[in-house]
Amino acid sequence: MKRFWKEIWFSCLAVLGVGCAEVPITGRSQLNLVPDSMIHSMAMQEYQSFLKENKLSTDPQKTAMVREVGTRIAKAVEAYFKEQGMSEQLRGFDWEFNLVESKEKNAWCMPGGKVVVYTGLLPITQDENGLAVVMSHEIAHAVAKHGSERMSQALLYQMGGMALSEAVQNHPAATQRLFMQSYGLGAQIGVLLPYSRLHEKEADRLGLIFMGMAGYNPQTAVDFWKRMAADKSASPPEFLSTHPSDQTRIQGIQEALPEAMYYYNRATGQTPKEYQYPFGGRS
Secondary structure (H helix, E strand, O other): OHHHHHHHHHHHHOOOOOOEEEOOOOOOEEEOOOOHHHHHHHHHHHHHHHHHHOOEOOOHHHHHHHHHHHHHHHHHHHHHHHHOOOHHHHOOOOOEEEEEOOOOOOEEEEOOOEEEEEHHHHHHHOOHHHHHHHHHHHHHHHHOOHHHHHHHHHHHHHHOOOOHHHHHHHOHHHHHHHHHHHOOOOOOOOOOHHHHHHHHHHHHHHHHHHHHHOOOOOOHHHHHHHHHHHHOOOOOOHHHOOOOOHHHHHHHHHHHHHHHHHHHHHHOOOOOOOOOOOOOOOO
């Protein structure tokens, strides 16, 4: 295991100084010092460990729904990236969708397209549209490489006082914790907090577009987040959370709906494909 992490972080050294990337759709520049191939290898290891330790749902209908929604969104993502000449950014993605037995109201997508939904979330998603809200949001995090960005920031912040080679040699466990934290598997309050809120807003916008392209109505996102808000027994103050408050999130979603509805209307035949794209010149 120590050798595995050492090889990964020595590979990271090779890309220092070439760490700028661009988030699809938004065009925001982001820091990325971690090779996709290494991140996908790390993600696969964690994903396989998760599946060994957690029970998959035995409900064939619910499992089929998760896989149907996920597949449609994945195809929409691939179509968007192809339209933009960005298919290379999805290299190494091998989509997989699983429903796991758990009371948790949660879902996530690992780098490389491994998606898990927890059964505890389904009473709130209610139907395919609600499920598409969640899955498209989590997939957006992955394709926007938010985890890689957070990990790059953490490398500079937490290990910037020593050479990376020294950190890999002497602190292999710390590098693994960085991975877990960067992909939402850990919690941290500190300098990375503002970026996490930015990522959430960005994933909301991209997710709405992807679900619209997949033929799911983005307008249903507002009702879904209202149901999520009503289900909470207590919420921490916004400044102590990496996620925006419910009111802030819903407001942001409402502002992003016109753009997402363009894609939805195009996907459902209500807007001709040749119609000029009205948002920033992209189609």
